[in-house]
Amino acid sequence: MFAPAPLSSQRDLARQVRQQFVKTLAAGLVDVDQAVFTFLTSLMDQTGTQREMQGRRDAWQLYGQRRADWVQATRRVWEQAQNQPPVSARATTPAPLDLSLELISDDVVENKIVASRIALTVLEAVSGSFDALRRRVQMLEGQELVASDLLRPETFCLLLVEQWVAAGLSRTDLQAVLDPLQRELAARAQVAYQLCNDFLGSQGVAQPETQLRVSRPPVGGGSNAGAGSRMGELGSSGALPAGTLASQRAGLPSGAMDSGPGAALRSVMAGAASLVGATPLARARERAYGVMGQLRRLMWPGGMAQGVPMMPQTAAQSMVMGAPMSGLQSITGAPGSVMADAAAMQQAPPASAALAQALAQQQIQAQTYYSSMAGMAPQAGPVAVVQLVGAVRERAAELKKQAGTDSEKAIIEVVALMFQSILSEDRIPPAVRVLFARLQVPVLRVALAEPDFFSDLNHPARVLIDRMGACVMGFDATAIDGSALEGEIRRVVQVIEQYPETGRKVFQLVREEFEAFLAKFLTQKKSTARVVTVAQQVEQRETLTIQYTIELRTLLKDMPVRDEIRDFLFKIWAEVLALSAVRAGAQHPDTLALKRMAADLVWAAGAKPHRSDRSKVIQSLPGLLDRLRQGLALVNMADNAQEAQIKVLTDVLAQAFVSKTEPIAHGQIEILARGLENLEDCITEAVLGDMPLDAEAIEMMLGIDMSNLSVIADNDAPVEDPVVEWARQLQVGAWFTIDHNGSAAQVQYVWHSQRQQLHLFAAPDGRSYLLQLRRLAAYLQTGLLTLQDEEGLTVRAARDALAKLDANPERLLQ
Template sequence: MTAADARSQALASQARRVHTEVLLRGLPAMVAILTTAVQDLLAQPAEHSLQMARRDAYDAWQRSSTPWHARLGKSLRHAYHHGAGDSRSASLSSRPQNLSLVSDDTIEREIIASRLALAMMDKASWEFSDLRNRMQSLERVEDLAQQDLLRAQVLARLVLDAWFEAGLSSSVWQMLQRWLHHEFSQLLNEAYHEANHWLIQQGVMPEVDLRPFIRRNAPAGGMTQAAPLAPATAHGGIAPQATPHGAQAFGAGAPAVPVGTPASQSAQQVMAQLQRVLARHVPELAQAPARPGMPMPGPATRSGLPAAPIGASVGGPTTRGGSPRLNAAINHAQEAVQRRADQVATVDQQLTAPQALDEIRHRNQALKQVLKSAADTPAERATIELVALLFQAILQEERIPPAIRVWFARLQMPVLRVAVGEPDFFATDDHPARRLIDRMGSCVMGFSTSTAEIGDALEREIKRVVQVVEAYPDTGRRVFQTVLTEFEKFLDHYFEQENEVSKKGVSLAQQVEQRETLAIQYTIELRKMLSEVPVQDGVRDFLFQVWADVLAVTGVRYGPQAEQTKAMKRAAADLIWSASAKVSREDRAEVIRRLPPLLKTLRDGMGHAGMGHERQDEHIRSLNNALAAAFTAKTAAIPRERLDDLMSQLETLEAMLPSPEAGEINETLVRDLSSHECDGLEVVAEGGAAPTPAMLAWARELQVGSWYMLDYRGRVEPVQLVWRGLRHHLILFVSPQGRGVLFQVSRLAAFLQAGLMLPAQDESLTVKATRNALAKLEVDPSRLLA
């Protein structure tokens, strides 16, 4: 190991020590805050049952808070020195045994830990991303290990381990969840920040990061902060994921839309046509060089940075800046627009949204002429005209509520500034400014004004996004990319937690996904375990096709180490043994003795999985045939040692399962989900022909929040895409009346191909606006240079 490598490893180790010490240092204060919270809850008036529950929680906390603190501190120290991989899950011994599969009031241990991790990452995602980049650079790894203490899910697991081992219950956790989420989020964010700060002092990637800069310094003027967000990966393939330092980030753009899909074909054609028009009339603009890559900034310090006033530069230079006269004119125009908007909000409150929108249109038209007079080159004048034509079309879109169009109108000057400095705004449809407008537009554009009604939370988020963009005028595409990523996160949280129409359907769909993911993983592990075991084919098929689902349902409902789950695992081992060759009288007598309770357990398991009596009878008959074959010694015998080993593997099956985020769904194992239908959720199991690869690509790129017209089960109604599964294999749509319709991606592609699912927008908002602008330029191309 070279001296440089040794120093890097030492820096990484010291950063982990700083991170761990901050966590340990913050635990006593957290315990004190939770103690106060328990006492405050007990002091609040409530009905008798709730008051008794609070009394029990208070007593439990008084007994167990100190042991929990001690256990968690010990676990953190152990994880720092030895890694967290050997930490045992407390759910193996402390899970309640009467939880239902579908319930809004009870959450399994894994879900509690997952929600804690998500809550922590919502607060600390930017700091974690920057710390991860630095650790990757120091340790020369592609990513942090899954069991790395720096990961929020590892900390969440340690917290829950200590919680249940200390004797605290899930009901106490639920009562204190709000404080637990808040305090751990603050603590983990502080730990990440201190580790980042220490590394910056050591000279490790000491750049300034725009993202926390925006988050921590709200501009004046009443800008609202985003509500807590559920992290989720940016569904729809638009927002970039966390990447290594210097990779796709503030302006690297999203992956290209798959070629061959209707949306991408339309966008490519329109942008190519625009380039041809510019090449004829404004060659300077059409032949502008492609924008070079821009390095990703590093993190800001906790002390904060001054809020960026209009005209102040926060980021690096743009590809090609406008002339000083034009930049000054754009700054003046944006100030005028914001000033007038503030006057309308405070003085002219009687002004309706349509009236305010009409005034903005006229004002923007007047400002366009002022800006053109300040332009020095034909390219600048053409840019001003094109942006004005784009926004003219956008502001005339009747399916966007007037109140939202008012906020869209305020983006015209920030977009103009970007277009002047980054001419590729007119060359591609994936510029962050375009994608931001398209994403916000798709969420508020239904098939009519009634289906495009939006909630207060969504309107507030659009307002916040616009105000952030206005506050950082000279950061180019980076601020658009930043707020686009935040908007994607907001949508996931909004439809899951805030939207009354969709959140029930999302909860049901998540439960379906959890069960199906576990069933597939159980099937894979059972196949590995039985690959060299002589198991009769009928029994083997039953285990893979039926019993894996039963294990998944039981594991989700009761927990992997609950007695009910163990009984189902024992039934699998008993079935394998019973179906092996029985040559002795004693073995046959033992099979006959054990057969009735075994068949009852098999029926109970299938019943828990939602299987009807008719299908149960069919499976039992098939198994009886396998057992009969065993009595006639037509199957191979399984040695007792191999059977004991198999039972041991079944008992620890969960430890062999991959994490839900790892790998891809094995499409060959995906089954019919129609049995998951319930009140509020319909599962599409038929309709449409085998889809083409282009249609599959289209189905995978559909975005959360967008609207469609669905023809299914004799009804034609508008639906909104509100949720995508972890791997985009399941997609949920919800009607304005709350009807949830769940698709597997292949079935959705078939519906798109057959025209049974039609998008509300044939093309994105900015592509349509570009097409309208081209139509006007075809009539009068001289307006580009006028």
């Protein structure tokens, strides 16, 4: 700790803090330098191609020559930056980006991008200490830290990167050593922030400290009481030690699960989990409910109903690792009905008056702040993300000052931590992360008004963020910037901002609108639209073929028809009628003529004991054969196959001339004709089973080269029914990795047919994969198709928030 020195003013004290911060951080550069050099040295011991090994040796040699220059230059610019006087800044909002129009070199932009990555990692590690120091310095200077203040991680990281390049070191080599560099820099920064906080504390610049107290449910006597007492050992102050947060969330000793209500609950959970644990989707959902359960018990520890046990510590820990919380939840898709604390959360008191007013003010300030970023060049996105992470933290700190209850403080903190995690997701393009940041206050309003936001995976606000995040994770910044998808996300965010009081309803409305947009956007490419059109026709044709066959069997059930005619109508002509109905329409004259041909064929193939009937057959035969050839050509039957089929039919017609059986009555033929003409009126929703999918037929229907389309048809591979149901539940827009014929590719799920028998995936390079339902399920079952974001953006954010609260529980109520 520093020795306190006499200071003339609070601003002098703040200046001394900056000096000591730079002194400590600069001293830590020795450790950063050594970590980088050690890492480069270890790289040379790794095997690789000759080119890779030579590149590693060159990087090690160059760094050895320039490392001293880099360290000295970085120290020098840090010392110069600490002496820059602060400019006026608003106390409640971060300084806006400099939006003056000027040409920016590629080197400047690339430096900012690399620096932003380092700063995000540093900020994640030091967020608590930095926030404490920021608030203390703000108290001393009467204003917020400006964007260029050296106390901000993004500032000293950018100077460090700039001096790396100025020292003649390669930016490519910097990318290679980012992990050890940012890890060691974060450790040194944490020391510097903590020393500065200790110094200010010794000078009487105190920061209000709120101890996190435990509210635990009543426990009975015996072993339960003893365990509950042990969990409540918090010392005289009642503060919760950092290592006991998981125990506080557990709330019940493990022995209570061995008998009584605990045993019954365990039995239900185990049985239900066995029903739904067959797929990764079910397991991911179980883990998600585990995280949500921890959040409930963290913020509402007294919300458990009398007589319903809470989860033991071991179960709470295992939920994080993937053990199911309640199998019933995965079946019903609803928040845990076995957890009675959900009922205690349904009627949340309204936000306190001071907090409600602060939310309204923050909403206005946030809109102004983000509007100032609208003209920002896309290249500045990563830099903006770093500032946004800080803005989320600062906004939460200001709101917690106005919170009237511990519950409000806890909700504000958890929402802020979740948004910090979302903004740190590298797979989301920076432009979209900037838009997500604008949802912090609207989501906080919903979370305060509807605590089930933390427990219901189907809450509209959660679903909307998950869906938007999942859709953009496969795009790079250049692909998303200025796209229609970015524009739609921007529109969605603006609508939510315009109706802050609507809460759940506005999130539900825009989610439905986003889903409708997504269905069109993902299939708007010309090549994709053509494949979708043909694939939809394929399913419609196969569906109608099956249903027409069923109805033809019904119509011909009591009629004396030769087997050859039955087989032809069921196996060939039903497909002809279905394809004509798909292409031209069920009541199109061409389709009606083909339907009439079926009735004419049945009549012509019947016994003809009368001369007049034989004469009619002879007169109608040329037209009958023409329509037969027309229909067979429609289904692309080859000429030789057509002639063979027609020969079979004409032989049947010839035999009918000498048949001695009773002829088919004209009344029956008319009933058949009317039934065929209105065939669709009899069709019900039949279950479409496995249908043939012919790649050559699809290529012919497309009329284009199919080198970029892989048709993956069913092949009778064994697949479990739960996995087939999982395949039906895949959400359009999600990104997957597919391994087809030994080649892996990143693909987006862009479309499924009306009856979900056909599913289309598209890769960024223009290649597409069309899979049938059961083959899709087989790919999922064997891991040939894997979801890139199985858990979901908000669940992962909640998990990250819990991890931070485990490490630093006191921050929850500060």
